Amino acid sequence: xxxxxxxxxxxxxxxxxxxxxRNYLDVVDSISLLLKVGSGDTAIILLRSAFEIAxxxxxxxxxxxxERGLAYQLAHFKYxxxxxxxxxxxSDQYASFLDILKKDINARNIIEKIEIKDRKPVxxxxxxIIKQQINEEWLRIEQLKKSSGTKIEWFxxxxxxxxxxxxCEKLEHHALFDILYAxxxxxxxxxxxxxxxxxxGGIKRxxxxxxxxxxxxxxxxxxxxxxxxxxxxxxxxxxxxxxxWYHSVRSNYMDITDNNKKLLNRL
Numbered sequence: 001x002x003x004x005x006x007x008x009x010x011x012x013x014x015x016x017x018x019x020x021x022r023n024y025l026d027v028v029d030s031i032s033l034l035l036k037v038g039s040g041d042t043a044i045i046l047l048r049s050a051f052e053i054a055x056x057x058x059x060x061x062x063x064x065x066x067e068r069g070l071a072y073q074l075a076h077f078k079y080x081x082x083x084x085x086x087x088x089x090x091s092d093q094y095a096s097f098l099d100i101l102k103k104d105i106n107a108r109n110i111i112e113k114i115e116i117k118d119r120k121p122v123x124x125x126x127x128x129i130i131k132q133q134i135n136e137e138w139l140r141i142e143q144l145k146k147s148s149g150t151k152i153e154w155f156x157x158x159x160x161x162x163x164x165x166x167x168c169e170k171l172e173h174h175a176l177f178d179i180l181y182a183x184x185x186x187x188x189x190x191x192x193x194x195x196x197x198x199x200x201g202g203i204k205r206x207x208x209x210x211x212x213x214x215x216x217x218x219x220x221x222x223x224x225x226x227x228x229x230x231x232x233x234x235x236x237x238x239x240x241x242x243x244x245w246y247h248s249v250r251s252n253y254m255d256i257t258d259n260n261k262k263l264l265n266r267l
Contacts, residue, residue, distance in 0.1 A: 005234060016069035017060060017234065024053045025225060031219055036230075038207035043092060043197075043215050048184035051176070053223045055164070059155060059170050061233045067158050071135045074152035078138070088120060180218065216256050224253075 005018050060068040086097040087193045101107040137157045145152055153163070161167045164198055168177035179255040186192040196204040224246070231242050 005230070015063075016072045017057065017230070020053055020057050020060075020072075021226070021230060024050060024057065028223055031036060031215065034214050035215060038209050038212070039214055044184050044187040044211065046213055047219060048188045050219065051184070052164070053182055054226050055168055055171060055173070056155075057226055058229060059167050061229055062171065065233070067134070068155070068160075070131055070153045071137070071157040071160075073151070074131070074134045074138055074157075078152075082088060090120070108253060115129060125137075128130060133169065155194040162191075213256065220253055220256060 005021060027046050031043045031050065032044045056072065056144075060072065068186070082093075085091045085093045088094055096198070136183065138152065141152055141156050145156075155161055155167050163171055165177050168181075186195075198204050225244075228239075228242055230236050
């Protein structure tokens, strides 16, 4: 499917969709490798990432695809630009960056050895990439957010949702965010250590198959939705191929999502 996307005539939003889709495939592939060795807890960290990537893809495809795709690109360039300015010896940010390094227990002794290359050409090149219309919208949102100190997200542009929760609600994934994403976030932020305490006083062993079924279920649910909606929006003439593929994996999918079946013999 990724090769089909790459064969399309490219419009300005396509790089965003294609690269997000590639990123999604890479993360899901990594989840499959972790599950094969029983590393469910670590796979949850990647499942959270897969969820965010999936929601980005679905939100861009929902409507205003070109504007949202460009907004995603712009946010990336803004981040890169910010990092480059920290390393630009002629910028105000550079002095602040050095102060931060001096306070760091690991970095303070290597400041003199750090070779800072001239970042000005990179900064100028990125300025040329940024689209004027999209940048004006960014600056408008920046002014609105300035008083609250809120970080700008790409989906804020063009009257978008206030946060990831609002984005998920626009996609009608209320429960996924409020219940599952919140739980996955605990693991991602290192706050789920107590979950290894098992009923009866035991401790869950490393590489435990305990959560594998749930992780596989939600990974497949997200993947099927991302596959189908991407095909339907970008390559509608290939939707029949999706039906053929889904039919070929349906029995495995039903086994995975059936609460009465065990998966250990499939791992």
